[in-house]
Amino acid sequence: MPPIIKSDDATQSLLEGIPFPHTDILGVADQLEPEESKRLHALHEFLQTKIRPEVGEYWDREEFPFHLLPELAKYGLGEIAVSGTSRLYRGLAYAEVTRADVSLSALVGIHNELIVALIDALASDAQREKWLDGLRSFEKIGCFALTEPEHGSDIAGGLATTAEKTADGWVINGTKRWIGGGTFADFAICFARDTADNEVKGFIVEMGREGVSAEKISRKMGLRIMQNADITFDSVLIPHENIIPGAQSFANTNDYLCSSRAWVAWQGAGLQLGIFDMAREYAVSREQFGRPIAKFQLVQEALTRILGNATVSLSMMAQVAHLQEAGKLEMPHAALAKATTTRLARESAAAGRNIGGGNGILTDYDLSKMMSDAEIIYTYEGTYEINSLIVGRAITGVSAFV
Numbered sequence: 055m056p057p058i059i060k061s062d063d064a065t066q067s068l069l070e071g072i073p074f075p076h077t078d079i080l081g082v083a084d085q086l087e088p089e090e091s092k093r094l095h096a097l098h099e100f101l102q103t104k105i106r107p108e109v110g111e112y113w114d115r116e117e118f119p120f121h122l123l124p125e126l127a128k129y130g131l132g133e134i135a136v137s138g139t140s141r142l143y144r145g146l147a148y149a150e151v152t153r154a155d156v157s158l159s160a161l162v163g164i165h166n167e168l169i170v171a172l173i174d175a176l177a178s179d180a181q182r183e184k185w186l187d188g189l190r191s192f193e194k195i196g197c198f199a200l201t202e203p204e205h206g207s208d209i210a211g212g213l214a215t216t217a218e219k220t221a222d223g224w225v226i227n228g229t230k231r232w233i234g235g236g237t238f239a240d241f242a243i244c245f246a247r248d249t250a251d252n253e254v255k256g257f258i259v260e261m262g263r264e265g266v267s268a269e270k271i272s273r274k275m276g277l278r279i280m281q282n283a284d285i286t287f288d289s290v291l292i293p294h295e296n297i298i299p300g301a302q303s304f305a306n307t308n309d310y311l312c313s314s315r316a317w318v319a320w321q322g323a324g325l326q327l328g329i330f331d332m333a334r335e336y337a338v339s340r341e342q343f344g345r346p347i348a349k350f351q352l353v354q355e356a357l358t359r360i361l362g363n364a365t366v367s368l369s370m371m372a373q374v375a376h377l378q379e380a381g382k383l384e385m386p387h388a389a390l391a392k393a394t395t396t397r398l399a400r401e402s403a404a405a406g407r408n409i410g411g412g413n414g415i416l417t418d419y420d421l422s423k424m425m426s427d428a429e430i431i432y433t434y435e436g437t438y439e440i441n442s443l444i445v446g447r448a449i450t451g452v453s454a455f456v
């Protein structure tokens with residue numbers, strides 16, 4: 055176990071000589087094989103030195119740093135879901151991206167868990183051939199279009215977008231809301247209800263098709279780099295072969311929602327690593343009453359709380375990764391993990407922001423940015439309440455949904 059504090063002489067000892075990954079005091083990452091451990095170190099260095107210092111400006115301006123995509127691809131982040139790494143590496147890599155920036159980790163997570171993995175497993179050979187290579191290198195981007203303006207938490211039963219099979223192809227009609235990457239994606243995996251059998255099916259809809267329009271949702275309080283969009287499908291005609299053969303009912307898609315819920319739970323863990331990094335750095339360098347604020351007992355309690363929350367989250371996620379590896383992760387596990395790490399992330403974010411005092415409300419110090427982003431991961435991929443109800447149903451045998 056790496057030492058956290060080498061001596062009680064505050065300012066320097068807290069920052070110096072602390073081995074990577076600093077915050078992982080119970081050594082979750084030590085379970086990686088040496089090759090993956092090396093890869094994770096390299097990824098961490100790249101994200102902390104190249105990505106983190108650059109993204110704050112983009113976050114302020116609500117813009118996406120497209121020039122970083124090829125860089126992320128170099129570290130395998132375009133294909134992590136299909137490149138045969140261990141589940142633990144995959145999760146820790148998501149956590150490391152989140153530690154540097156939550157929006158970019160949202161892009162990487164949606165891309166891998168909901169686009170690449172889904173196409174790899176459920177698409178036709180022709181669809182895989184058409185899209186997978188470009189996706190792996192981030193030259194192609196897909197977006198996952200499930201939520202609608204009138205249906206968020208109740209989307210499984212309420213989905214209103216329709217797909218009608220005609221002699222010329224499928225005709226898609228409906229609107230989607232909050233779709234990440236919707237303004238720049240090459241295609242959407244659009245979920246629509248087949249008017250013939252009422253089943254929710256998945257369709258690949260190229261964003262350039264006639265009748266597709268996407269409008270950026272601006273003035274978000276968090277995840278500001280990610281471009282979320284309202285997408286309208288107005289009598290969009292797509293070829294018959296654009297239906298995804300393995301996505302013939304909502305149940306088919308549920309496996310991917312389980313994996314993506316686990317990915318967001320990793321975001322909860324990774325965000326807390328970032329919060330701890332920033333809060334500790336600030337505490338040892340900011341002086342009040344003639345000494346670093348890290349010397350004050352209440353500040354140490356706050357740092358301990360953040361570290362405790364981060365450690366609980368990481369340890370929980372390591373076990374989630376082991377279950378995934380064994381093919382035993384079920385929706386209630388993923389829902390419990392997502393609800394728990396994002397709840398703790400919110401508490402950690404508030405504590406970290408407070409350590410920053412007045413400076414803690416400025417994006418420049420990252421703490422306010424992380425606090426705002428914590429709100430988003432608490433809400434998307436099933437809100438805290440909805441994930442609690444999924445767990446509640448599993449542990450009581452009684453559904454509270456209806």
Ligand SMILES: Cc1cc2nc3c(=O)[nH]c(=O)nc-3n(C[C@H](O)[C@H](O)[C@H](O)COP(=O)(O)OP(=O)(O)OC[C@H]3O[C@@H](n4cnc5c(N)ncnc54)[C@H](O)[C@@H]3O)c2cc1C
Pocket residue numbers: 164198199200201205206207208231232233234235277282430433434435436437438439440443454455
């Ligand atoms: C930044 C961002 C990015 C997103 N990205 C995507 C994306 O890429 N693709 C996509 O398809 N979707 C995306 N979403 C949508 C996201 O999954 C939904 O916002 C989420 O499922 C909640 O739906 P809603 O916003 O309609 O809230 P609502 O369902 O209207 O919920 C409002 C409130 O009511 C509570 N509530 C609802 N039902 C119950 C109940 N039965 N019991 C107790 N409380 C309840 C909720 O917990 C919440 O607090 C994104 C959302 C955001 C904010």
